[in-house]
Amino acid sequence: MLAMSACGTERGANATPNIDVNALIANIEDARKITGVNDLDSHLPGDINRPSSYDTESPAPCRPVFNQEAIFGADWTQFRSVTYNAPTNTGPGQARGIADVIQAVGVYADDGAARSAFNRLAPALESCIALNLPAYSFTLGRPDASTITLYSNLWKIVYKVDSSVLIDVATIGFTGSGKAARDITDTISSRVP
Numbered sequence: 181m182l183a184m185s186a187c188g189t190e191r192g193a194n195a196t197p198n199i200d201v202n203a204l205i206a207n208i209e210d211a212r213k214i215t216g217v218n219d220l221d222s223h224l225p226g227d228i229n230r231p232s233s234y235d236t237e238s239p240a241p242c243r244p245v246f247n248q249e250a251i252f253g254a255d256w257t258q259f260r261s262v263t264y265n266a267p268t269n270t271g272p273g274q275a276r277g278i279a280d281v282i283q284a285v286g287v288y289a290d291d292g293a294a295r296s297a298f299n300r301l302a303p304a305l306e307s308c309i310a311l312n313l314p315a316y317s318f319t320l321g322r323p324d325a326s327t328i329t330l331y332s333n334l335w336k337i338v339y340k341v342d343s344s345v346l347i348d349v350a351t352i353g354f355t356g357s358g359k360a361a362r363d364i365t366d367t368i369s370s371r372v373p
Contacts, residue, residue: 241305
């Protein structure tokens, strides 16, 4: 990922009024409280205002797992992604790990554009599951018509559409990461006007 401005960006004259992508992001204190990981800190290279293109070599249907360009497409008007992380297992003789909380929010010109981006995700992710690739072994859930969950033994991801906003939250490396991903998603969603 490239380090970019800490501010979200707005493209075009049709940007959704009354929504500031920066105001939707869960701040570091919110994330610490929700996750119970008090050592979380901002990972500045993960604070970006354009979707990342990570994991471009993965099979096409699997790209929406980690590739923000595949998740959000090109029709967003504002975008912001923030990463918080903390070292884990820092005691002597322990294998070191990392706790990550990655949240990405795209604001679209209207509800239909956000819903269109969201509706592309489930079919692609279902096709990815059908490939039976060990690196993409996850369970897909649809708790409601506006939410998709992806859970594996390592990471938890929640995608949610709310009005003209698409949310993507991924967590890994700490106990209760699935609940934390849902709660951070709900925190962001609660801020959508």
